[in-house]
Amino acid sequence: MFKSVVPITIEKHGKSKVKTIQNFDYAKNVNMASIMVHEFSRAASIYPIVFVEDKSKDQFKPVVLLGLEEGENLFVHDEKWEASYIPAIIRRYPFALAKTDEEGRFMVCIDEGSDLVSQEEGQELFQENGEPGELMERVKRYLAELQQMDKFSEDFCSYLAEKNMFTPLNMKVRLGNEMRNITGAYIINEERLNSLSDETFLEMHAKRYIPVVYSHLSSISQI
DSSP: OOSOEEEOOHHHHTTOEEOOOOOOGGGTTOSEEEOOGGGHHHHTTTSOEEEEEETTTTEEEEEEEOOSSTTOOTTEETTEEOSSOOOHHHHTTTEEEEEOSSTTOEEEEEETTOTTEESSSSEESBOTTSSBOHHHHHHHHHHHHHHHHHHHHHHHHHHHHHTTOEEEOOEEEEETTEEEEEOSOEEEOHHHHHTOOHHHHHHHHHTTOHHHHHHHHHHGGGO
8 A cells, every 4th residue: 555655854745735535546455454452343343353463573463354365455446445434544544654763753754656645736744934734733643643542552462462362363265166264364262261360351351451352353253
């Protein structure tokens, strides 16, 4: 989905404009999308929510499955998103956050390769005096909120990994006349969940993890 993500600067993007998303052609080849735990309750009735292992960071992260084939998004038809809820990472396009060398600080970035970005049409990133425009201020607030949610999601996944709650997803689905194995993803092991001690279960309840877990488990039927 992202082609050329770079930090936004007045030097490079002083005259750049960004159009409002009118279609979702940019996401038609995305077969999975990152999602935050705050989105689980709304996404669970539409998408299967699973976890993938980021081995470079030695951690798990939640994603929604949008298709069973690589490069396939079953929710984009005629450039429209055919579902009542759209994951935040899709809606925030073409913007993104990147970590800086300074702990806890991030840079607002943009996909320069996006058709939404140009110097001819859209809303300006910067005012004529060089100050951030209304769009930039709105994007910074939105991305800051998403970053806080993302941190909560990381803590959630780290906690479950420590409790050995993840198990590989091994499922067969019928596509036409053939059976297809779904592999490479993880789900929460329901048997281990039901075997948790009262102390651990209450701890998860205090951390507000229990509703998230059950939203995930209910979503698997969407496959």
